[in-house]
Amino acid sequence: MSFFTSSNLDLAREIVGRYPRPRSALIPLMHLAQEQHGWVSVDAMRQIADLCGVTAAEVKGTGSFYEMFKFHPVGSYLINVCTNISCMLLGGEELLEHAQYRLGIAPGETTEDNMFTLEEVECIAACTEAPCLQVNYRYRLRVSNTDFDSLLDRIRSGAEPDLSKHGTLTNVRQQIPIDRVANIVPPEHAREMPVWLHRNEASTTQAVN
Amino acid sequence: MPTNDYVAHAPGYVNNEGPKLVTKRFEYADSFTLQRFLATDGYTGLRTALTKRPVDVHNEVRGATLLGRGGAGFPAGIKWGFLPPGKYPYYLVVNGDESEPGTYKDRLLMERDPHQLIEGCLIACYALGLSQCFLYVRGEMALAQERIAQALNEAYEAGYVGRNILGSDFSVDIVLTWGAGAYIVGEETALIESLEGNRGMPRLKPPYFPAAIGLYGQPTIVNNVETLANVGWIMANSAEQYRAYGSETSPGTRMFAISGHVRRPGVYEVQHGVTTFRELIYGDNFCRGIRDGHELKTFIPGGGSAPWFFEEHLDLPLEAGPVGAAGSMLGSGAIVVMDETTDAVKAALRVVQFFARESCGKCTPCREGTRWEEQILERIVAGEGRPSDIDLLLDIADNISPGPYPVAAHHAQGLEAVPFPPKQTTICPLGPSSVAPIASTIRRFRHEYDAKITKRDPIPLRIEVLA
Numbered sequence: 001m002s003f004f005t006s007s008n009l010d011l012a013r014e015i016v017g018r019y020p021r022p023r024s025a026l027i028p029l030m031h032l033a034q035e036q037h038g039w040v041s042v043d044a045m046r047q048i049a050d051l052c053g054v055t056a057a058e059v060k061g062t063g064s065f066y067e068m069f070k071f072h073p074v075g076s077y078l079i080n081v082c083t084n085i086s087c088m089l090l091g092g093e094e095l096l097e098h099a100q101y102r103l104g105i106a107p108g109e110t111t112e113d114n115m116f117t118l119e120e121v122e123c124i125a126a127c128t129e130a131p132c133l134q135v136n137y138r139y140r141l142r143v144s145n146t147d148f149d150s151l152l153d154r155i156r157s158g159a160e161p162d163l164s165k166h167g168t169l170t171n172v173r174q175q176i177p178i179d180r181v182a183n184i185v186p187p188e189h190a191r192e193m194p195v196w197l198h199r200n201e202a203s204t205t206q207a208v209n
Numbered sequence: 210m211p212t213n214d215y216v217a218h219a220p221g222y223v224n225n226e227g228p229k230l231v232t233k234r235f236e237y238a239d240s241f242t243l244q245r246f247l248a249t250d251g252y253t254g255l256r257t258a259l260t261k262r263p264v265d266v267h268n269e270v271r272g273a274t275l276l277g278r279g280g281a282g283f284p285a286g287i288k289w290g291f292l293p294p295g296k297y298p299y300y301l302v303v304n305g306d307e308s309e310p311g312t313y314k315d316r317l318l319m320e321r322d323p324h325q326l327i328e329g330c331l332i333a334c335y336a337l338g339l340s341q342c343f344l345y346v347r348g349e350m351a352l353a354q355e356r357i358a359q360a361l362n363e364a365y366e367a368g369y370v371g372r373n374i375l376g377s378d379f380s381v382d383i384v385l386t387w388g389a390g391a392y393i394v395g396e397e398t399a400l401i402e403s404l405e406g407n408r409g410m411p412r413l414k415p416p417y418f419p420a421a422i423g424l425y426g427q428p429t430i431v432n433n434v435e436t437l438a439n440v441g442w443i444m445a446n447s448a449e450q451y452r453a454y455g456s457e458t459s460p461g462t463r464m465f466a467i468s469g470h471v472r473r474p475g476v477y478e479v480q481h482g483v484t485t486f487r488e489l490i491y492g493d494n495f496c497r498g499i500r501d502g503h504e505l506k507t508f509i510p511g512g513g514s515a516p517w518f519f520e521e522h523l524d525l526p527l528e529a530g531p532v533g534a535a536g537s538m539l540g541s542g543a544i545v546v547m548d549e550t551t552d553a554v555k556a557a558l559r560v561v562q563f564f565a566r567e568s569c570g571k572c573t574p575c576r577e578g579t580r581w582e583e584q585i586l587e588r589i590v591a592g593e594g595r596p597s598d599i600d601l602l603l604d605i606a607d608n609i610s611p612g613p614y615p616v617a618a619h620h621a622q623g624l625e626a627v628p629f630p631p632k633q634t635t636i637c638p639l640g641p642s643s644v645a646p647i648a649s650t651i652r653r654f655r656h657e658y659d660a661k662i663t664k665r666d667p668i669p670l671r672i673e674v675l676a
């Protein structure tokens with residue numbers, strides 16, 4: 001039985017084909033599984049293992065290193081509040097405290113209605129806009145307590161259209177047209193010197209379109 | 210209110226006076242589209258490169274003395290020369306994992322001008338004969354991934370990437386790939402492990418210098434996003450024109466994120482080498498000073514891993530040499546400014562906590578040591594510190610990154626310089642980085658440690674939050 005839907009399975013095969021070795025697709029495929037299911041289940045890991053030519057244990061072994069992969073259900077909206085140094089200086093910890101109070105949960109927990117999961121996170125590269133947070137990896141900057149409250153209200157009433165449900169990172173995928181692919185092969189099939197390097201021996205140069 | 214020059218669609222970016230090489234398109238709301246890119250000189254660097262021999266393109270970049278922007282500041286042109294001849298295939302891995310505390314610039318470059326980055330990658334691949342490029346973007350940066358995917362789709366379609374680029378004999382694939390949340394994956398060998406589908410744990414150097422043994426054991430160039438974003442400009446103009454900006458040893462411009470207690474925090478493109486910290490923090494063209502009614506206490510000059518600087522370092526230029534000689538580094542271009550309301554011990558704890566959480570666990574001094582440092586600092590901040598804790602902290606530090614440290618028992622003044630660059634007993638510099646905030650604060654703010662340990666805390670605990 002397939003974990004991936006048939007369209008996602010096609011996509012998964014396409015992703016595997018972009019790397020010289022299939023195992024390199026492991027992290028992207030776990031993201032795909034999470035996009036389909038919200039978290040990475042055992043069935044997902046089994047199928048990813050097949051697609052990447054490894055064991056399910058190896059998939060878990062790699063995946064468990066990375067914070068973004070969830071191996072149990074989380075809320076539809078993952079709220080990540082930064083408390084690292086720049087945010088801390090401008091109230092990141094107070095914001096996290098407020099978030100806990102408003103949501104009634106501690107970092108790492110999910111609200112009873114499965115709507116929100118709260119996390120305390122490290123620097124998310126928006127330090128000049130402190131304090132900041134991400135909801136399903138989309139930024140909200142210079143967030144005050146009242147901003148936070150109205151954010152929750154708007155999410156609940158569906159007024160935050162740029163926020164997809166947890167797991168979906170991007171709404172655009174890379175697509176490589178078949179006729180435009182240069183050459184993606186395992187390293188052992190690419191031992192030749194790339195052709196354009198022969199120009200180094202030429203004295204004349206070439207024009208381009 | 211003085212006018213600010215924040216650009217709404219590029220949060221944090223300040224479009225101030227001064228030359229703009231890599232941020233010049235940020236003012237356009239549609240700067241990430243192929244259309245805008247082409248209308249603003251886009252891909253002229255690539256076109257110029259393709260009319261030259263690859264080796265000449267490499268020499269041009271070498272001549273520009275383009276310093277790496279990922280942290281170590283190693284010249285890209287020289288790194289590119291380390292590929293062992295004939296051991297094909299070679300790969301390019303772009304480091305877009307930006308996660309050093311305080312650092313915010315690669316994300317802007319990826320979100321606002323993905324084609325500029327792609328152009329830099331293409332030129333590098335052409336110059337060095339790299340067979341495939343992987344653009345590794347930090348997992349949490351959804352918008353950056355989206356923008357790069359969109360840009361690559363456009364570029365493939367229009368013939369800038371893929372087979373027979375612009376009708377030439379040059380062909381290369383660029384694949385967008387991404388992480389899933391782990392700071393250590395920014396370290397280049399850990400990045401390669403991650404790209405091979407493994408846990409992101411660093412490899413030992415030597416022998417695993419990526420240029421020698423990298424992705425799939427093949428020679429691999431790893432460069433930072435900002436480094437590569439400069440390459441198109443250099444080819445479209447020239448190394449000579451690039452060198453007209455900045456200083457002799459640090460040419461060009463560089464992006465700095467200045468955060469914390471300043472009036473106008475932001476991301477600035479700054480002339481490398483010549484501008485000073487004082488200008489950046491106090492200048493009207495930059496951050497305009499410490500927030501109202503407060504004064505500077507300390508600042509971190511180069512991201513969470515860097516030893517801290519003080520008042521007396523303000524007149525140093527933004528240049529690796531003098532900053533290194535003064536005991537710190539420009540690192541990833543992240544300046545965190547703290548005013549006198551900051552609790553130095555608590556701030557140090559927060560940075561150490563980061564390293565403890567992000568330690569990959571491969572080597573004992575880092576895995577255990579960072580956690581111990583964190584626990585000791587935690588108890589000091591909680592008012593439960595013991596008089597021996599300062600020596601204990603420094604002893605642990607000495608095991609991760611051998612000193613000499615200003616051990617109180619040995620030095621009444623406690624002000625012996627901290628060794629820099631740090632030595633390490635670990636596989637990568639993450640563990641030793643955890644020592645920087647500890648050594649810096651013990652050196653300078655020992656009285657705050659003492660006050661906490663003897664429960665006479667002089668720092669008010671309240672932080673002003675936005676209303």
Ligand SMILES: Cc1cc2nc3c(=O)[nH]c(=O)nc-3n(C[C@H](O)[C@H](O)[C@H](O)COP(=O)(O)O)c2cc1C
Pocket residue numbers: 276277278279280281282283285288304305306307308309392393394395396397398431432433434436437637638639
């Ligand atoms: C713990 C650690 C984290 C790092 N994180 C990053 C990072 O997020 N982005 C980056 O470009 N370089 C990072 N680096 C530096 C890289 O290892 C590498 O030196 C850099 O990507 C090389 O690019 P450059 O020569 O263009 O600067 C990190 C290094 C260490 C030790």
Ligand code: SF4
Pocket residue numbers: 393410411567568569570571572573575576635636637638639640641
């Ligand atoms: S120093 Fe820390 S992060 Fe680096 S390899 Fe060792 S355990 Fe991992």
Ligand code: FES
Pocket residue numbers: 082083084085086087088122123124125126127130132310311312
């Ligand atoms: S410290 Fe919070 S985003 Fe960098």
